Amino acid sequence: MSDAHHERQRQFHDVALRWLPDVTRFARSLTRDDAATEDLVQETFLRAWRHWDTFNHGSEARAWLFTIARNTWRKQAPRDARLVAVEDDTLQALSESERPLGAPDAVLHALSHTDLGDAIRSAIDALPDAFREAVELVDIEQLSYLDAAEVLDVPVGTVRSRLFRARRLLQEALLEHARDAGLLPSDPNGRSA
Numbered sequence: 001m002s003d004a005h006h007e008r009q010r011q012f013h014d015v016a017l018r019w020l021p022d023v024t025r026f027a028r029s030l031t032r033d034d035a036a037t038e039d040l041v042q043e044t045f046l047r048a049w050r051h052w053d054t055f056n057h058g059s060e061a062r063a064w065l066f067t068i069a070r071n072t073w074r075k076q077a078p079r080d081a082r083l084v085a086v087e088d089d090t091l092q093a094l095s096e097s098e099r100p101l102g103a104p105d106a107v108l109h110a111l112s113h114t115d116l117g118d119a120i121r122s123a124i125d126a127l128p129d130a131f132r133e134a135v136e137l138v139d140i141e142q143l144s145y146l147d148a149a150e151v152l153d154v155p156v157g158t159v160r161s162r163l164f165r166a167r168r169l170l171q172e173a174l175l176e177h178a179r180d181a182g183l184l185p186s187d188p189n190g191r192s193a
Helices: 003-031 034-050 061-076 090-094 105-112 117-126 129-140 145-152 156-180
Strands: none
Touching (some): 003 061, 003 129, 061 145, 117 129, 145 156
């Protein structure tokens, strides 16, 4: 093998393969299936290797790999699974509110003192695909709105809108979980049922 080939392998290993756990986590959020996740991760890195010469060194490799994973998944996923409700521009203005919908202080206190890891994961998994992708990229993987917009191939405003709607759905799911777990009264206004 030539020195150029060895250098390409070293660069790919150092720059791309270090993100294997992150790409695997993101792929799992897309596929929701262990076998499909493995296939998607393998295909993502195969495509990344084939197109390594197109990668802009110095740019965000993780976002580039997420884009490859998402595009690969979209080509493989059934069309109906990718359909999303029309975005509502007015939701952006509503996102200024930091308090969960209808959540009194007692609710916030109870939720802040409860281990919700499994409930959060289940709530995220139950989100519609477009909303789940936005949450995974921004809230879980900590991509900027701009980077997430590039991965999702949508405007930044759409990412913000999807995040707003997803976070509201997550809040509702977690409030319901707290009620089901007996942490809160069954009435959302805090009155005894």
